[in-house]
Amino acid sequence: MNYRDLLNSGANVSITLKLDDLREIFSEINGSLKSSSKEQQPEEFLSRKEVLSILKIDSSTLWSWEKTGYIKSFPFGGRKRYKSVDVEAIRTGRKGVRYAK
16 A cells, blocks of 8 residues: 555554655655746736727726626735736737627
């Protein structure tokens, strides 16, 4: 029985490990943590001016979309920012059909 089977069994046991086995377990855990952290990319935010330019809309349209919940803004230092994935979804028509062109 390996340590994974032992962990999955839920048994209440004490075990003794050799130092090399413990190092192997830690290196395996460390490797899995590094690979999962690489997969998460930081979110990119766009300014109001960038959103207006990308979507080719007027500021009143963006304001209306915010009020209806079609797009969400996030405050950064007293200014509004918009998630680039949300803007791209609107631009490509993947977000709703009400405002899609």
